Amino acid sequence: MTDESSSAPLVLDAWQCIGCGRIEGPQLCIGVCQDRKVQFVYAAEHARLVERLAEAERQRAALEGVVRRLALTRPREGAWEQSYRTLQAEARRALAAPVAAVAGRGNAPVGGDEPGTQAEPRPRRP
Numbered sequence: 353m354t355d356e357s358s359s360a361p362l363v364l365d366a367w368q369c370i371g372c373g374r375i376e377g378p379q380l381c382i383g384v385c386q387d388r389k390v391q392f393v394y395a396a397e398h399a400r401l402v403e404r405l406a407e408a409e410r411q412r413a414a415l416e417g418v419v420r421r422l423a424l425t426r427p428r429e430g431a432w433e434q435s436y437r438t439l440q441a442e443a444r445r446a447l448a449a450p451v452a453a454v455a456g457r458g459n460a461p462v463g464g465d466e467p468g469t470q471a472e473p474r475p476r477r478p
Contacts, residue, residue: 363395414446 366377375392418439427435 361398411446411449414449415443418443418446 364377366375368375421442422439425435425439
């Protein structure tokens with residue numbers, strides 16, 4: 353669910369049962385309520401994924417630059433090896449830069465790695 357004036361997700365404060373995982377939010381009831389199955393994502397998981405997406409976009413842009421240079425550059429006669437080595441060094445820098453920025457968190461599973469979160473929610477009993 354998103355706010356119509358923005359592309360940012362709408363964040364709701366809610367209560368979660370520490371036993372069964374049931375989630376409830378404050379809302380005035382007008383007496384015609386029905387329960388429907390919905391999906392939620394923890395705000396911390398969403399923020400972590402947004403950061404990972406931004407990092408992937410930075411890496412894609414850096415690698416796109418290398419690919420463009422490779423595709424559009426024609427070395428001078430006799431300078432093929434020097435051009436290749438220069439592109440190789442540029443590619444290594446593009447690959448290494450994002451890895452250094454997220455060292456230790458890039459391969460972490462989403463969910464279940466912070467206190468108070470679960471990797472798989474427990475099913476609600478009828």
